[in-house]
Amino acid sequence: SCGICVEKCPFDAIEIINLPSELEDEPVHRYGDNAFALYGLPVPEPGSVTGILGPNGIGKSTAVKMLSGELTPNLGRHDEEANWDAVLDRFRGTELQNYVEKVIEGEVTVARKPQYVDQIPKQFDGNTRELLEATDERGELDHLIERLNVAPVMDQDIDSISGGELQRVALAATLARDVDFYFLDEITPYLDIGQRMTAARLVRELAEDGERSMMVVEHDLAILDLLADTLHVTYGEPGAYGVVTDPKSVRNGINEYLKGYLDNENMRIRPNAITFEEHAPRESVTGRPLFEYPGLEKSYGEGEFSLTVEGGTVYESEVLGIVGPNGIGKSTMAKLFAGQLEPDAGELDFRMDIAYKPQYIDIDRPMRVDAFLASITDQFGSSYWDTEIARPLQLNRIMEQNLTDLSGGERQRVAIAACLSEDADLYLLDEPSAHLDVEQRVQATTAIRRYAENHDATVMVIDHDIYMVDLLADRLMVFDGEPAERGHASPPQEMREGMNDFLADLDVTFRRDERTGRPRINKPDSQLDREQKREGEYYYSV
Ligand code: ADP
Numbered sequence: 397s398c399g400i401c402v403e404k405c406p407f408d409a410i411e412i413i414n415l416p417s418e419l420e421d422e423p424v425h426r427y428g429d430n431a432f433a434l435y436g437l438p439v440p441e442p443g444s445v446t447g448i449l450g451p452n453g454i455g456k457s458t459a460v461k462m463l464s465g466e467l468t469p470n471l472g473r474h475d476e477e478a479n480w481d482a483v484l485d486r487f488r489g490t491e492l493q494n495y496v497e498k499v500i501e502g503e504v505t506v507a508r509k510p511q512y513v514d515q516i517p518k519q520f521d522g523n524t525r526e527l528l529e530a531t532d533e534r535g536e537l538d539h540l541i542e543r544l545n546v547a548p549v550m551d552q553d554i555d556s557i558s559g560g561e562l563q564r565v566a567l568a569a570t571l572a573r574d575v576d577f578y579f580l581d582e583i584t585p586y587l588d589i590g591q592r593m594t595a596a597r598l599v600r601e602l603a604e605d606g607e608r609s610m611m612v613v614e615h616d617l618a619i620l621d622l623l624a625d626t627l628h629v630t631y632g633e634p635g636a637y638g639v640v641t642d643p644k645s646v647r648n649g650i651n652e653y654l655k656g657y658l659d660n661e662n663m664r665i666r667p668n669a670i671t672f673e674e675h676a677p678r679e680s681v682t683g684r685p686l687f688e689y690p691g692l693e694k695s696y697g698e699g700e701f702s703l704t705v706e707g708g709t710v711y712e713s714e715v716l717g718i719v720g721p722n723g724i725g726k727s728t729m730a731k732l733f734a735g736q737l738e739p740d741a742g743e744l745d746f747r748m749d750i751a752y753k754p755q756y757i758d759i760d761r762p763m764r765v766d767a768f769l770a771s772i773t774d775q776f777g778s779s780y781w782d783t784e785i786a787r788p789l790q791l792n793r794i795m796e797q798n799l800t801d802l803s804g805g806e807r808q809r810v811a812i813a814a815c816l817s818e819d820a821d822l823y824l825l826d827e828p829s830a831h832l833d834v835e836q837r838v839q840a841t842t843a844i845r846r847y848a849e850n851h852d853a854t855v856m857v858i859d860h861d862i863y864m865v866d867l868l869a870d871r872l873m874v875f876d877g878e879p880a881e882r883g884h885a886s887p888p889q890e891m892r893e894g895m896n897d898f899l900a901d902l903d904v905t906f907r908r909d910e911r912t913g914r915p916r917i918n919k920p921d922s923q924l925d926r927e928q929k930r931e932g933e934y935y936y937s938v
Pocket residue numbers: 696700701720721722723724725726727728729879880881
């Protein structure tokens with residue numbers, strides 16, 4: 397225990413080893429007696445992108461309310477009237493001084509993209525065009541609409557467009573504004589990798605264009621790496637306290653985060669390090685085939701979407717990653733394998749037990765989480781199940797909640813747990829990283845990988861988070877085609893071959909971090925980018 401909580405640590409996946417020195421100081425804000433306290437603030441920097449990296453629930457919204465002047469920091473004295481002059485005294489001589497002065501003068505204008513874009517239709521009544529019209533403060537709206545491919549939904553009602561479309565509309569609306577401080581609470585949910593890269597580049601371009609400060613919370617580490625100049629790591633205990641570190645370089649910040657240890661702070665934030673293999677892993681699969689499947693065809697109605705899946709073999713005990721743009725048929729194929737859809741051509745007749753976690757999770761029933769999970773496995777409650785499933789998926793805090801009351805991220809974790817708890821031959825997970833924060837992704841990845849290894853389980857995982865795919869997959873299945881028109885799935889390939897196919901389509905190359913071997917997206921047209929493209933090595937450059 398870190399000594400702060402009297403009771404059992406609520407954040408039991410993370411063991412805070414030493415007391416952060418910040419906690420000896422006064423917090424920046426405390427909501428009340430024994431209520432949540434925030435230590436440290438992120439620093440907006442004109443002309444650059446400041447990233448925030450850490451789990452949800454430890455104070456980033458509080459921080460942003462203060463940076464936008466909406467909430468006056470009380471410096472821990474919640475029983476006194478908070479005032480900005482005291483705040484200025486506290487931050488005099490620090491990097492925040494100039495910023496706080498501007499907030500006091502009322503000179504900081506703010507635009508904010510909310511985290512949960514699916515809430516937007518509840519607040520806005522009208523179509524996309526009407527929503528965007530009012531935001532065109534820089535005369536750049538048409539350009540944003542084009543880059544983010546919003547044109548096809550301009551005349552559609554906001555309450556009728558998909559999550560990915562809503563995310564792109566929300567990004568266009570925020571980036572079209574002309575303000576000093578932009579706060580973007582996640583740019584990647586619902587987007588595929590190509591769309592994530594576009595969003596990241598637009599944010600960078602706006603920062604580089606002048607004196608604007610961009611601040612971004614992001615849980616996709618490959619994208620955060622591409623996006624940010626500096627990084628604040630956040631850690632703490634949800635509901636109890638949160639700490640925002642001083643800024644780090646984006647490279648060091650992500651490396652330290654993955655290592656689980658913050659150098660300057662002398663602080664362990666996770667018992668285990670997350671490491672990447674630099675070389676294409678596990679040269680070939682030696683296991684026995686689990687099953688073979690024939691070529692498959694599936695289309696939805698006359699002239700609508702059609703999918704072609706080339707036949708292939710899935711081996712025992714392998715993890716097969718599945719990648720491709722949105723609307724290309726990945727979920728459709730998952731449904732074919734899971735027996736929820738019938739193919740038009742080709743026959744799938746396996747006598748296998750398949751555990752399937754669909755992309756859109758439907759577990760709404762009047763039942764508690766613990767009862768639900770206990771109904772799936774008689775391992776429920778065993779110390780083994782607790783270590784392998786409940787802890788890494790942070791289920792202990794939500795066991796007594798009703799399934800109907802769960803947030804998106806909680807629902808996802810319960811659904812992953814339910815899938816892995818089944819006794820099956822094949823585990824099929826459609827977008828397990830959706831709605832998870834960075835720490836939950838790291839833990840879920842570890843849990844899925846460990847489960848596969850310990851149970852000789854065969855797993856298929858569809859995901860857009862390239863770090864998650866890299867850490868999980870032994871081989872890769874790549875989709876291409878024309879989204880919403882036709883999709884094509886290649887047979888499973890070796891990682892090197894698969895990544896090359898996939899990334900060549902996206903025109904993106906990765907290099908390796910010298911110190912940790914972590915993959916990093918190359919700047920387009922940099923020397924490495926050109927070299928690797930020439931050699932056809934998009935991902936494994938060694
Ligand atoms: P992905 O998982 O790769 O994003 P999907 O398999 O969900 O792709 O969808 C592929 C295409 O099929 C999309 O254009 C989608 O709108 C369409 N589609 C999916 N389900 C149905 C359905 N039940 N009826 C008609 N069209 C559908």
